[in-house]
Amino acid sequence: MKILVLGSGQLARMMSLAGAPLDLNVTAYDVGTKNIIHPLTGEIYAQDLQASIAEVDVITAEFEHIPHDVLELCCQSGKFYPGKQAIKTGGDRAIEKALLDESNVPCAPYKLITEKSHLIEAVALLGKPLVIKTCQAGYDGKGQWRLKSDDQIEQIWSEMADFIATGTDSLPHTIIAEKMIPFCREVSVIGARDKQGNMAIYPVTENEHTNGVLTLSIASEICEKIQLQGESAFKKLATKMDYVGVLAIEFFDVDGTLMVNEIAPRVHNSGHWTQQGCASSQFENHMRAVCGLPLGSAELLRPSAMINVLGQSSIPTQVLTTPDVLSHWYGKSQKPGRKMGHINISAPTNEALAQKLESLAKVLPEEDYPGILKAATLLRS
Ligand code: ATP
Ligand code: MG
16 A cells, blocks of 8 residues: 655654555655655655655645645545644644634633734733743744743734734734643643544653653553543544544643643654554554554553654664663754654563663763653652
8 A cells, every 4th residue: 555644754754664564655745845755765756746646545644734735635635634624723723722622621721812912811811921822833842932921021922923924814823822731740642543433542651841842751551540531532532523543632730630732633752652662653553544454552561761862863872782772763964952863662660661761861861861860760659
């Protein structure tokens, strides 16, 4: 079977690697250059999206910021999963919040902003501090403001107004203000839903962000109450969207109650540990779902963790000599802070995983790989 992935980054690359044993052949569409390329080698095959759409059996996406004309073309083919609406929902916080409200899934209280008076109303309604985000752009914490005191309103509004002004009639730019949630930790739930509505949901993952970027994830035995809340949100949202593929949901854990932060209609960085913690990774299950194959198991086989490699072009050799530790590189040129690859770690027990993390912390410095020792402590708590 031939699959075209919209987007040609590391997620398309890992879908291609997971699809190969199932005889699923992935090509990738580079939205920037408009080339159809090999997702591993970057070799350019063609520059004809229409011909490629006609040739493949299935189309999917690795990210949500896809030009609407491209989405339209893909949808017309009848081969595109998870579908235009799901991609648009993930790419626009206003549509996403409406879906959460309609599905009765709790999220951070919010107010949409298109003019200055809305910002002042948001401060009165939601209180301070506020987290303010662009609805249609932004990733890794970019496109956000924190409003802590009234004297910031003028400055933040002028920056927001510049963003709103770059919108067009067909693609208006809006902003959302959210109440700052006093969470005790951030978690995510990733699952797959197939064309018949069957679902495979991975265990809740605990995520560490540093400066708005995911730095580390841990998947270990999780409290049942949290798992059930995550699964319930997943089932409601995936069913409501008649979703096909892998869907990720990020949550704030507020003293044992989950509140959605955002959703991603795709495989997700916080699910990379599934490559070695589960029988079927998120990449394999996404490929299975969109290709009409039965889903594989999402059960946790052994406690696992993932460390992002940000801005580094290599890792110390001691990492790879540690048993059950594997690196995954994305084949990208080095830039400060760029997601270059990740390291997956597994162990038979939480204690053994904690010990492994402690030995990795000796060669992976805290300033480049934050949170490793904290994760070891969490695994013991
Ligand atoms: P991603 O790369 O995950 O798509 P993003 O840029 O879309 O990130 P968010 O996930 O919305 O942005 O926010 C980034 C981080 O900022 C969150 O992981 C969380 O730590 C913090 N944050 C966002 N919204 C809130 C909120 N309402 N209250 C408290 N913290 C928040
Ligand atoms: Mg996020």
